[in-house]
Amino acid sequence: MTHAHDDSVQYRIVTEVRELGEVVELQKMVWGPDPVSSMQHMRAAILHGGAVIGAFCKEALVGFCYGFIGYDGKNPYVGSHMMAIHPAYRDRGIGMRLKLEQRLWAMHAGLSKIVWTFDPFESRNAYLNICKLGGTVSTYIPDFYGSDPAGYPTDRFLVEWMLSSDRVVRAINRQHQLNGDSTDYPQLLEFEYTDGKVTGLVDMAAKSKIGNSHGLRLPVPQAASKLRQTQPDLYKVWQRQFRELSTSAFAHGYQVVSCHQSKPEVQDYVLEMKV
Known part of the structure; x- marks a missing residue:
């Protein structure tokens, strides 16, 4: 699954210990030393059906997304746990492309849904998840990771991404503007x-x-x-x-x-x- 968004960035599955170590280092750069998925954790998840997808520029890791198999009591799906982009490579469409690569991987594995959480106050993430990818949200999880270091609750939206739905296909093919006019709807705040x-x-x-x-x-x-x-x-x-x-x-x-x-x-x- 090696594709190029432009000539400089390549996308592929990551499985080797050395490259998973690079994934851990990128996590630390983006989030600091604590909230990391270890190399050992990711190796175990990969063994049991998960995947780490890396974005590489001249063989240097510049972004990744990591997901594992979830189960809701009825159907398996992908729980997408982490995505990070090197600060110097943001605003180049790498996050969007990583999610599309993850979608292809999941569909190839016979899965129809990817689910992940995000902070609803992160407006840029919201635009990517809802408008550009076509995800929907109908679940709010209070204090998902407990309080953050500053004492604020870590509330999260749960995104559901139905991979083959008309909504998602239209969104990722840019055939349908999901940020259309809604000015007639009442404002709650x-x-x-x-x-x-x-x-x-x-x-x-x-x-x-x-x-x-x-x-x-x-x-x-x-x-x-x-x-x-x-x-x-x-x-x-x-x-x-x-x-x-x-x-x-x-x-x-x-x-x-x-x-x-x-x-x-x-x-x-x-x-x-x-x-």
């Missing part, structure tokens, strides 16, 4: 602005809108890490309200189907009732 910056959240009795509209909009900050540093109190309130509203919406049968930037500094998730 409104903001106070000062000098063009979000300075507070307005209580809009949002929960009363859930279940009374086919679609909803639920905003996150466009630059969450910056907001967390400069306005930690606002960040905490926003995260808490987002958790409550997401959980309620999913319980009422909504799923995330799109996201787009609606206002400065804000990106909306678009939720629609499942058909």
